[in-house]
Amino acid sequence: MRDEATFKVKAGLAEMLKGGVIMDVIDQEQARIAEAAGACAVMALERVPSDIRRDGGVARMSDPEMIQSIQEAVTIPVMAKARIGHFAEAQVLEALEVDYIDESEVLTPADEANHIDKWPFKVPFVCGATNLGEALRRIGEGAAMIRSKGEAGTGDIVEAVRHLRTINGEIKRLGGLSEAEIATAAKEHAAPLELVRAVAVSGRLPVVMFCAGGIATPADASLVMQLGAEGVFVGSGIFKSADPEARGAAIVEATTHYEVPERVLRASAGLGAAMDSIESRKLEESELLSNRGW
Amino acid sequence: MPPPGAAGDPITVGVLALQGDFEAHGLVLSRLGAVVREVRVPTDLDGLDGLVLPGGESTTMTLGIERERLADPLRAFHASGKPIFGTCAGLIMLDREHLGIIDIRAERNAFGRQVRSFEAPLEIGVSGGPVEAVFIRAPWIAEHGPTVEILAEVEGHGVAAREGAVIVVAFHPELGDDDRVHELFLQSVRDARAAA
Numbered sequence: 328m329r330d331e332a333t334f335k336v337k338a339g340l341a342e343m344l345k346g347g348v349i350m351d352v353i354d355q356e357q358a359r360i361a362e363a364a365g366a367c368a369v370m371a372l373e374r375v376p377s378d379i380r381r382d383g384g385v386a387r388m389s390d391p392e393m394i395q396s397i398q399e400a401v402t403i404p405v406m407a408k409a410r411i412g413h414f415a416e417a418q419v420l421e422a423l424e425v426d427y428i429d430e431s432e433v434l435t436p437a438d439e440a441n442h443i444d445k446w447p448f449k450v451p452f453v454c455g456a457t458n459l460g461e462a463l464r465r466i467g468e469g470a471a472m473i474r475s476k477g478e479a480g481t482g483d484i485v486e487a488v489r490h491l492r493t494i495n496g497e498i499k500r501l502g503g504l505s506e507a508e509i510a511t512a513a514k515e516h517a518a519p520l521e522l523v524r525a526v527a528v529s530g531r532l533p534v535v536m537f538c539a540g541g542i543a544t545p546a547d548a549s550l551v552m553q554l555g556a557e558g559v560f561v562g563s564g565i566f567k568s569a570d571p572e573a574r575g576a577a578i579v580e581a582t583t584h585y586e587v588p589e590r591v592l593r594a595s596a597g598l599g600a601a602m603d604s605i606e607s608r609k610l611e612e613s614e615l616l617s618n619r620g621w
Numbered sequence: 622m623p624p625p626g627a628a629g630d631p632i633t634v635g636v637l638a639l640q641g642d643f644e645a646h647g648l649v650l651s652r653l654g655a656v657v658r659e660v661r662v663p664t665d666l667d668g669l670d671g672l673v674l675p676g677g678e679s680t681t682m683t684l685g686i687e688r689e690r691l692a693d694p695l696r697a698f699h700a701s702g703k704p705i706f707g708t709c710a711g712l713i714m715l716d717r718e719h720l721g722i723i724d725i726r727a728e729r730n731a732f733g734r735q736v737r738s739f740e741a742p743l744e745i746g747v748s749g750g751p752v753e754a755v756f757i758r759a760p761w762i763a764e765h766g767p768t769v770e771i772l773a774e775v776e777g778h779g780v781a782a783r784e785g786a787v788i789v790v791a792f793h794p795e796l797g798d799d800d801r802v803h804e805l806f807l808q809s810v811r812d813a814r815a816a817a
Contacts, residue, residue: 426735
């Protein structure tokens with residue numbers, strides 16, 4: 328009578344990650360450091376976003392052997408990225424039994440029109456979103472967790488803030504709408520009507536929403552948590568900094584105590600240099616990762 | 622629904638909020654009439670009638686308990702006779718190899734990776750029939766002492782247990798609409814308060 332891979336157990340794992348920090352790692356050593364720093368999950372990938380940005384070229388799913396070595400190194404959940412629309416990469420990651428698949432704009436999109444149909448998969452998916460319509464379209468396709476996109480690999484928090492404020496503002500504005508207005512809002516957001524209605528009634532997304540893209544400091548984590556994120560992804564911010572052990576633990580501490588300035592203060596002190604950063608407004612349109620996906 | 626407090630005074634239940642699905646527990650407990658307080662530092666335990674250790678990542682929670690120096694205050698809370706309820710990672714935190722508050726040894730991720738996570742109806746001895754149990758990368762109880770009562774099993778492994786004022790389950794009653802497992806815990810909180 329066992330019912331595996333229901334939407335409840337997919338979305339339920341994201342519930343278990345709440346209040347936590349998911350860290351990008353490229354090898355076993357980083358995975359162990361992340362786990363010891365208090366990460367609630369790791370994202371296994373060959374190159375962190377700042378390196379993908381620097382190297383250029385097509386960014387693909389990581390070598391399964393590398394992902395497997397990280398699965399062997401830690402007991403916390405291991406996530407991995409597939410290209411947008413690349414359902415065959417997702418099938419490989421499912422065969423590998425990763426715990427979550429990130430259909431990610433950080434990799435080069437494989438399909439210019441379609442995201443992956445995520446419903447047939449047993450492994451849950453997390454997807455990026457810059458606004459409410461995009462989040463609900465992904466959930467409509469079967470995503471069990473959403474992350475605001477931000478601008479990965481920059482160390483600049485401004486895009487993450489914009490995306491969080493946009494999503495939460497749009498959720499707020501659905502409150503109190505009549506049924507007729509909800510139908511119009513669904514059209515405007517280009518999102519499934521039943522999901523728009525559910526958000527209008529509950530005042531929140533039907534799945535957990537983390538923040539990603541640009542978090543580099545404990546105060547960044549506190550900021551996005553206060554803006555309504557339920558946890559954070561940190562990509563380049565930890566292992567591209569001077570002291571990943573200390574910075575990782577500090578961002579974990581600040582995520583737990585995000586409402587207590589004294590604790591964020593304590594977590595912020597003496598961490599050494601943050602990652603090298605790029606002001607995202609200085610990037611060319613074609614260099615923006617957050618524009619990928621629709 | 623009976624008033625939650627023995628003398629009409631609402632009971633106050635803490636939920637360990639270092640990481641995990643503490644908010645979901647808080648919603649269920651509020652719905653059942655308890656006053657809920659999130660617990661992140663030792664002083665948050667003061668004056669609580671009972672405590673929930675939620676689901677989440679047990680490694681993250683272990684490190685959080687160390688960082689906040691919560692282990693001894695949590696053991697003292699238990700020693701004072703206050704009821705404690707642990708779900709999934711919470712069950713692990715309470716076992717012999719972690720806080721040592723219940724005489725069990727948990728096997729972590731015992732059912733396998735996320736693709737093996739499942740829902741199943743489970744008879745755990747509450748009235749009204751089986752509960753719909755949600756198991757997510759769940760542990761099971763590999764060993765237990767003689768004073769531990771196993772309340773439910775899946776494939777021969779304990780997934781719910783009770784010892785004195787401590788209740789643990791390997792699944793997530795906080796993720797559904799069925800509040801009976803939380804009600805069982807709140808009853809033990811009311812009983813403990815009436816006896817104090």
